Amino acid sequence: MGIYLDNSATTYVDSRVRKEMEPFFSKDYGNPSSFHDMGLAAKNAIEDSRKKVAGILNASPKEIIFTGSGTESINLAIKGVYRANRSRGNHIITTRTEHHAVLDSCRYLEENEGAKITYLDVDRDGIINLDNLEKSITKDTILISIIYANNEIGTIQPIAEIGKIAKKHSIVFHTDACQAGCSQDLNVKNLGVDLLTLNGSKIYGPKGTGMLFIKSGTKIHPIIHGGGQEFGLRSGTENVPGIVGFAKALETCQLSKEEENKRLTELRDKLISGIQGSVPKTILNGHPTKRLPNNVNISFLDIEGEAILLHLNREGIYASTGSACSSESLEPSYVITSLGLPHEVAHGSIRFSLGRQNTENDIDHVLMVMPGIVKKLRMISPVRVNEDELRR
Amino acid sequence: MGGDVQTGENEWFYSEEVKEHFFSPKNIFTSEEEAKNYTADGEGMVGSPACGDVMRMWIKVDPKTDRIRECKWRTFGCASALASTSMLSVMVTENGGIKIVDALRLKPGDIIKRLGGLPARKIHCSVLGDKALRAAINDYFKKSGQFSRVLHAEGKIIDPEVNVSDEDIEHAVLEGARTIEDLQKRLKVGIHNKDVLPKVKELIAYYRKKHFGE
């Protein structure tokens, strides 16, 4: 068995979640729209799930829309709000470090529907500047979309403060909370968000499931048209087991949040200080403390990430990299270059994302093999990056 | 580079040969001291770390036989880049060493063939190897006073960042590149240095017309 440290890519499905989903495959398999007991059983399951999720978000059940992925929720939030508010303006504010689902939805609107997009810069730790945000608001601004916690570097944005600014200027505010579902506060009233995206595949739930919170009164158009399910905002027969699984996963995560955050933070910090103590020339990417309890992102200078991954893989350790060599586009991670770090630093970045299944033994094992791998690759590298120029 | 040397577009995992050279690279320095004290007859370096890969090669040449006796290297890049350089270093030193004339005829496709293929999106990783080797041989010609043998840049350099010439682009088109994306998979041209893209596009169109009448 390997050591899976790629939980930000996706998590395993919790057995309690699987158990909750089980009846809806072949026993209570009715269509929630059908007018009979089988349909009603399915419909009740969805409505119970909706209430469960609403409770966690401190929202009302009619504000919860189930979708087919984080990507779909984000597309609905951005395109849906843009189209419904187009008569008021055409300006969207987001950041340079969003997930592709946000960046590409914005780019689509820019290229095809006349949108103007402001991409906020982030500082060396990956955090936006609130003054810059406020200054970039114009009379045409209709939407702010800012990622809650970054999927690569784990940096957490000050969502509640952004929420206050959005409210002050009466601008709709969406946050992509896909990476925040297990560890962060999801109370939409505390956060001051109008829309919030979550997905199942990062919270020990089923893949291909998602949710969008839409505050009542928010003007939004559907992007999928048809049978009118999900209050007309997401047509298509509901994925009943998926919805039930998503809700159970979110509940399970949030119930053990405090305890699990504490445990993961300790493991995270042990891994960070362990690597920095035993491997020379490394850089921690992302904020040292305002970061997800499960995220470690470190650049190993002078060497390339895909080569490191292959060595780790041979040791049974599964992680990921922001190196250009492992991306289709042959471009290094835009998240890491957005921090003001040069390409060669992004090339050597490795993300270890921890999860429920990881133990202190796993961390010890990584710490045992890491120095040897780095040493080996450095011995055959012709590059010597000047580390001092990269210090904060 | 025929169809036999590249695996499918979605193929990611490496051949046994690639893994062998990646995990146990040949002809490398085993300590910093060894690298520092190494006296080569010729040395070459190509690429830039910002672009993703850098290769540096050192050779020793037997002047009597005009064969490469030793070849050491250092590479910054992915597993394909490391394995390609390692394989190249074996190819030029095996069987008593390669004759310089033959070394100059080596092509990236020869390395890929010996590696049992590379995934399609990794073909470009093998290109820098033979450039580094040429640079090292050229350096040897200069250092040993064989000025008549010094190679002049083949063709015209289009992207100095990655040392790609118009002739390299012609070769890539002959090997099947049809678009700028195809070309970048092989040559990395214009990835960092975007200013050269218009010129590169023009050359692709020109060579497609010249060779394929397209």
Ligand SMILES: Cc1ncc(COP(=O)(O)O)c(C=O)c1O
């Ligand atoms: C921050 C963030 N947003 C959006 C997504 C997209 O979610 P999904 O894969 O469910 O479409 C992901 C996960 O890939 C993510 O990490």
Ligand code: FES
């Ligand atoms: S060196 Fe970057 S993909 Fe091979």
